Amino acid sequence: MSNNKSFWYVVRQEDGTCEVVESDWERAKTPEKSDHKSQWGSFNNEQEAIAKKIGLIRGGKCQPK
Numbered sequence: 001m002s003n004n005k006s007f008w009y010v011v012r013q014e015d016g017t018c019e020v021v022e023s024d025w026e027r028a029k030t031p032e033k034s035d036h037k038s039q040w041g042s043f044n045n046e047q048e049a050i051a052k053k054i055g056l057i058r059g060g061k062c063q064p065k
Contacts, residue, residue, distance in 0.1 A: 009041030
């Protein structure tokens with residue numbers, strides 16, 4: 001049986017804005033992280049990731065678009 005579960009992350013872009021991105025199970029085990037990006041997650045659904053993004057904007061960690 002294949003596990004096609006997706007996870008959601010909030011990733012800060014180089015311009016300071018944050019993006020909500022989806023990742024499948026295999027990629028979630030080893031999330032991609034580069035030196036210039038911050039990443040929060042994993043979240044079980046997009047709504048949780050969006051709520052986190054709003055909190056990061058209010059907390060000054062991300063810029064609004």
